[in-house]
Amino acid sequence: MSVTHPTGLPATSRAWHLVARPKGWPTPDDFALREIPIDEPGPGEILVRNTHMSVDPYMRGRMNDVKSYVPPFALDEPMDGGAVGVVVAVGPDTPEYRPGDHVTHRLGWREYALVAAKDTGAVNPDAAPLSAYLGVLGMTGLTAYAGLLRSAAFQEGDAVFVSGAAGAVGSQVGQIARLKGASRVIGSAGSDEKVRLLLDEYGFDAAFNYKNGPVAEQLREAAPDGIDVYFDNVGGDHLAAAIDSLHVHGRVAACGMIAQYNATEPSPAPHNLPLIVGKRLRIQGLLVSDHFDLRPQFLNEVGGWLRDGSLRHRETVVPGIENAVDAFLGMLRGENVGKMIVSLDD
Amino acid sequence: MSVTHPTGLPATSRAWHLVARPKGWPTPDDFALREIPIDEPGPGEILVRNTHMSVDPYMRGRMNDVKSYVPPFALDEPMDGGAVGVVVAVGPDTPEYRPGDHVTHRLGWREYALVAAKDTGAVNPDAAPLSAYLGVLGMTGLTAYAGLLRSAAFQEGDAVFVSGAAGAVGSQVGQIARLKGASRVIGSAGSDEKVRLLLDEYGFDAAFNYKNGPVAEQLREAAPDGIDVYFDNVGGDHLAAAIDSLHVHGRVAACGMIAQYNATEPSPAPHNLPLIVGKRLRIQGLLVSDHFDLRPQFLNEVGGWLRDGSLRHRETVVPGIENAVDAFLGMLRGENVGKMIVSLDD
Numbered sequence: 248m249s250v251t252h253p254t255g256l257p258a259t260s261r262a263w264h265l266v267a268r269p270k271g272w273p274t275p276d277d278f279a280l281r282e283i284p285i286d287e288p289g290p291g292e293i294l295v296r297n298t299h300m301s302v303d304p305y306m307r308g309r310m311n312d313v314k315s316y317v318p319p320f321a322l323d324e325p326m327d328g329g330a331v332g333v334v335v336a337v338g339p340d341t342p343e344y345r346p347g348d349h350v351t352h353r354l355g356w357r358e359y360a361l362v363a364a365k366d367t368g369a370v371n372p373d374a375a376p377l378s379a380y381l382g383v384l385g386m387t388g389l390t391a392y393a394g395l396l397r398s399a400a401f402q403e404g405d406a407v408f409v410s411g412a413a414g415a416v417g418s419q420v421g422q423i424a425r426l427k428g429a430s431r432v433i434g435s436a437g438s439d440e441k442v443r444l445l446l447d448e449y450g451f452d453a454a455f456n457y458k459n460g461p462v463a464e465q466l467r468e469a470a471p472d473g474i475d476v477y478f479d480n481v482g483g484d485h486l487a488a489a490i491d492s493l494h495v496h497g498r499v500a501a502c503g504m505i506a507q508y509n510a511t512e513p514s515p516a517p518h519n520l521p522l523i524v525g526k527r528l529r530i531q532g533l534l535v536s537d538h539f540d541l542r543p544q545f546l547n548e549v550g551g552w553l554r555d556g557s558l559r560h561r562e563t564v565v566p567g568i569e570n571a572v573d574a575f576l577g578m579l580r581g582e583n584v585g586k587m588i589v590s591l592d593d
Numbered sequence: 594m595s596v597t598h599p600t601g602l603p604a605t606s607r608a609w610h611l612v613a614r615p616k617g618w619p620t621p622d623d624f625a626l627r628e629i630p631i632d633e634p635g636p637g638e639i640l641v642r643n644t645h646m647s648v649d650p651y652m653r654g655r656m657n658d659v660k661s662y663v664p665p666f667a668l669d670e671p672m673d674g675g676a677v678g679v680v681v682a683v684g685p686d687t688p689e690y691r692p693g694d695h696v697t698h699r700l701g702w703r704e705y706a707l708v709a710a711k712d713t714g715a716v717n718p719d720a721a722p723l724s725a726y727l728g729v730l731g732m733t734g735l736t737a738y739a740g741l742l743r744s745a746a747f748q749e750g751d752a753v754f755v756s757g758a759a760g761a762v763g764s765q766v767g768q769i770a771r772l773k774g775a776s777r778v779i780g781s782a783g784s785d786e787k788v789r790l791l792l793d794e795y796g797f798d799a800a801f802n803y804k805n806g807p808v809a810e811q812l813r814e815a816a817p818d819g820i821d822v823y824f825d826n827v828g829g830d831h832l833a834a835a836i837d838s839l840h841v842h843g844r845v846a847a848c849g850m851i852a853q854y855n856a857t858e859p860s861p862a863p864h865n866l867p868l869i870v871g872k873r874l875r876i877q878g879l880l881v882s883d884h885f886d887l888r889p890q891f892l893n894e895v896g897g898w899l900r901d902g903s904l905r906h907r908e909t910v911v912p913g914i915e916n917a918v919d920a921f922l923g924m925l926r927g928e929n930v931g932k933m934i935v936s937l938d939d
Binding site: 308317482486501502503504517520521523524525526527528529530531532533534537 | 828
C-alpha cells in the first residue's frame with residue numbers, strides 16, 4: 248500500500264484471489280491475498296475505498312467451475328461480491344458522485360475498487376450505519392423480503408418455518424413474517440445460544456437446535472398444527488422435514504441449500520419428494536436479482552421497522568481484509584450471528 | 594351374482610378388497626375379490642352397472658396407511674376409483690337419470706355401485722367411446738391439460754420434456770404441448786417400442802428409452818438447447834436430469850413420482866436440488882381435483898382435437914374384473930401403452 252499514483256491516489260490494492268478450486272469444504276490454501284494495480288478513474292468511473300465487504304453462502308457455489316446464474320470465480324483473479332465504501336476519486340464526466348460520497352457496489356474482496364458509477368448505488372450513512380446496506384437494508388434484506396412475500400406468497404395467518412433462522416436472511420424472514428401477521432413463526436439454528444436469540448430477541452414463537460435431534464421430529468413438536476410456508480436456507484433434512492409438515496398448497500422459497508454446497512458424495516436429498524404431488528406443494532427458487540423492482544417498497548417498509556425498533560438485526564463484524572477468508576469459512580460453518588461482514592476501515 | 598332383490602336388481606356385487614398393506618411392490622396376495630351386498634337405491638341414489646374401471650398410479654399411495662390428499666384404502670373394505678357404467682335403477686326423487694343412461698363416478702373396483710347422483714357425471718356414449726371418459730376425456734386427460742397449461746405455466750415456444758411419456762397422461766401432455774406450439778417436445782419411456790410410438794404416433798420431436806443409459810445424458814442429447822418445462826411422472830433420476838437441463842425460470846409440474854412409490858429404502862432423490870435456487874426453478878405439485886374449473890374448456894378443446902384426429906390416444910384394456918389386480922400391477926410395471934383400463938362388460 249505504499250505505491251501511489253502521481254495524483255496521490257493509491258496505485259495498488261490488496262485483493263483476495265481464488266487460487267485453487269475447493270473440493271468439498273474450502274481451506275485457506277484455496278485463497279491468496281495479492282496486490283493488484285489500480286488505474287485512475289476514467290469517464291463514468293469512480294474509485295472507492297471499501298469500508299465493509301460481504302461474505303455470503305452463494306460465494307461457495309462460485310468457487311466451482313460450473314455454469315450458473317453468476318459466473319464462477321476465475322482462478323488467479325480477484326474475487327468479487329457486495330461492498331460498501333467511500334468515494335476517493337471521480338473520473339471525468341461523472342456528475343453522480345463527489346469524493347466523500349458513500350456507495351454500495353459489487354467489487355468486494357479488495358481494499359480499493361474502480362467501478363462504473365452506473366453499477367453502484369448511493370447510500371445515506373446518516374439513515375443507517377454503512378454496514379446495514381450490506382445486510383438488513385441490502386441484498387440479504389431484500390432476499391428475505393422478496394422471498395417471503397413473493398416467492399413463498401406469504402399470506403397473513405400463515406405458519407412460517409425458517410431454517411438457518413439466526414442467519415442474516417433467516418432472522419429477517421422470521422421478523423417480517425411476525426410483523427406481517429404470521430400465525431406462528433418457527434426457526435431452526437445450529438446452537439442453543441442461537442435458539443435463545445430467536446426466541447428472546449427476534450420474537451420467534453418456537454425454535455429448535457437441529458443438532459439436538461431429528462429435524463422432522465423437532466419441527467413436528469414446534470409446529471404441531473403444521474406449516475404453510477417454509478423458507479429454505481439449508482436443504483437436505485430440513486427440506487424433508489418441511490415437506491412432511493407443510494399443509495396442502497404449502498409453499499417453499501428455496502433460498503439456499505447450504506447443507507449440500509460442500510457435499511462431495513451424493514447428498515442427503517429429501518426422500519419424501521413424492522408428497523409434493525399429493526399436497527400440491529410449490530417450491531420456488533429464489534434469487535434476489537429477480538426482485539430489484541421491490542427495492543423501493545422494501546427500503547420504505549423495512550427502513551420504517553428499523554427506525555421504530557420493531558425489527559432487530561445483528562452483525563458479526565470481522566475486522567481486517569487479511570481475515571476475510573477466515574470470516575467466509577466461519578460463515579460456512581455457522582459461526583456468525585446475523586450478517587457476516589468484514590470491515591476494512593483503518 | 595346369483596342373488597337378486599325381489600325387484601330383480603342384483604343384491605350382491607363382486608368387489609376388490611385390500612386385505613394387506615403392501616411393503617414395497619404390491620403382490621396379488623394383498624388383494625381379494627369378495628362379494629358385497631348391494632342395497633336398492635334410495636332417494637337421490639342410482640345403481641350403476643360398471644362397464645369400465647380405471648387403475649391408476651396414485652392408487653398405490655392409497656394402499657399405505659398414510660394421511661394424504663385422498664384417504665388410504667381401508668383394510669378389508671372395497672377399494673374405489675374412477676369408473677364408468679350404465680344406470681340400472683334410479684331411486685325416488687332422482688330426476689337426473691333414467692335406466693340406460695351412462696355416467697362416470699368414483700366407485701370402481703366393483704361390478705355394481707350404488708352412488709349418489711350428485712357424485713356422478715353424465716356421459717354421452719355417442720360422442721366418444723365410454724372408455725375415453727376414463728382416459729383422454731376423463732381425469733387423466735384433465736390432469737395432462739391442467740398440469741401443462743396451469744401447473745407448468747406452459748407458453749408457446751417452450752421446450753417440453755415429459756417422462757412416462759407413453760402413459761395415459763404423458764402421451765397427452767406431449768401432444769397438447771405440440772398442438773399449443775411447443776418449440777420441442779421430448780419424451781422418455783421404458784422400452785424401444787414405446788419410444789417408436791412417441792415418435793411415430795404422438796409426434797414427439799425426440800424420445801429415448803431411459804433403460805438404455807443415464808437419463809441426464811440421454812436428455813442432454815435429446816434437448817441440447819435445454820428445456821423450459823418438465824412434466825414429471827417419474828421422479829428420481831428423471832427429476833434430477835430435468836433439473837440439470839432446465840433453463841433459468843424453468844417450471845416442473847410434479848404429477849407423479851412412480852419411481853419412488855414402491856421404494857422401501859431411502860429413494861434416489863435428486864442430488865442436484867440446489868440448482869433450484871440459482872436457476873429459480875419452480876416445482877408445482879399437481880392434483881387434478883384442484884382444476885375441475887378447467888373441465889368445460891378442456892372438454893371443448895381436447896374433444897375438438899379428438900374429433901379432427903389431431904390428438905391420438907391408446908388404451909390398454911384388460912377384460913374381466915377378476916384381472917383387475919393384474920392390470921394394476923402391470924400398470925405399475927409399465928406394461929400398458931396409454932391408459933390402463935379394465936372392462937367389466939359381459
